Amino acid sequence: MSDLSPKVIRIRxxxxxxxxxxxxxxxxETWFLLAxxxxxxxGITDQRSQLLAVIHALPREFSKYVTSQMLSPEVSNSYELLKASLLRRNALTDRQRLDELFRNIELGDQSAVSMLTRMKQVVGQCQFDEGLFRELFLTKLPQSVQTVLxxxxxxxxxxxxxxxxxxxEITKRSVPEICSMTKQTSSEDPAMTELCNSLQQMFRSNTHSKSSNRRPKSPQRRNSRGRSKSKPRSLKNPDWCWYHNxxxxxxxxxxxxxxxxxxSKSAGNYPAGTR
Structure with missing residues (x-):
């Protein structure tokens, strides 16, 4: 009698x-989120499949983080083991993060957007006061930029x-160029126009302060209360000093x-002597 029982074929x-x-x-951290x-x-939920996908994406120098235990079929959480090993390598202590933020990140030749991105990467998933982070970002910018921001x-x-x-980008140009650009953008971008006006005032203030520094400063008044009633003369005599003028x-x-x-002597007046 022939065996008519169904045969079970297992397909791997x-x-x-x-x-x-x-x-x-x-x-x-961000890379693993994307992965x-x-x-x-x-629809890949198998840990081993996830592990192999990560291994194929790693540079050769990171192969040392892949252990024989992770590759064993007996291990059910091989992907999580590799992930934890790689994240430990990148883990920074709070002190290291602060040192990186305060000392090692500068504007240099990069853009402010790039610098901000780098600062966020250093902070990572850690909790960081937003107000402090904002102030820290501003302090890394030039003073002229901080004044506007x-x-x-x-x-x-x-x-x-x-x-x-x-x-x-604007401060690299001269004041005439800024004035010209203000006229061109006045009807297109009100915010940029306001920004340009602020920069023009800043340039004028800098120019005025520099020119004032070149001029000899007038001697400071002494005993200002006693002289506050005296009105300065409108006409200046080139042969008199500043005090007598x-x-x-x-x-x-x-x-x-x-x-x-x-x-004064020739006019019969009392001369002001030097004291």
């Missing part, structure tokens, strides 16, 4: 595989970085050369 299924983007050593999103999109209260930090790059006979000091005393 091939695990699903996908090709992940190359591993990002400097931003492992796991790809796993979910393609501090007035933009309530603006998200990403938009501050974009505005900072615009200011940095300002206070006339009431001047308590005199700076040579000054012939006010000679003129």
């Amino acid at each position: 299924s091939t695990p699903k595989t996908i090709q992940l983007v190359p591993y990002w050593p400097d931003n492992a 796991e999103a790809d796993f979910c999109e393609h 501090v007035t933009l209260e309530g603006t998200v930090i990403e938009n501050l970085a974009i505005t900072a790059d615009k200011i940095l 300002t206070y006339g006979q009431e001047a308590k000091c005199c700076r040579k050369p000054c012939n006010f005393g000679n003129v």
Whole structure:
């Protein structure tokens, strides 16, 4: 009698595989988030399949983080083991993160947007006070840029970085170019027009302060209460010193050369002596 019982044929299924983007050593946390999103999109839930996909995306120098235990069929959480090993390598202590933020990140030749991105990468998933982070970002920008940005209260930090790059680009130009650009953008972008006007005022202030520094400063007044009633003379005599041009006979000091005393004697007035 023949055996008519059904035969069970076992077919070994091939695990699903996908090709992940190359591993990002400097931003492992974000890379794993993207990798796991790809796993979910393609329905890959098997740990071994996930492990092999990650291994194929790793640079050769990272092969030392793959252990024989992870490759063993007996291990059910091989992907999680490799992930934890790679994240430990990139883990920074709070002190290391602060040192990186305060000392090692500078604007340099990069854009403000790029600098902000790098600062966010260093902070990672850690909790960091937003106000402190904002202030730290501003302090890494040139003083001229900070002067404009501090007035933009309530603006998200990403938009501050974009505005900072615009200011940095504009400040490379001369004042006439800024004036010209203001006229061109007045009907197109009111915000940019306001920004240009602020920069023009800043340039004028800098120019005025520089020219003031070149001029000899007038001597500071002494005993200002006693002289506050004296009105400065509107006409200046080139042969008199600043004190006599300002206070006339009431001047308590005199700076040579000054012939006010000679003129006063010839006129029969009391001359103001040097004290």
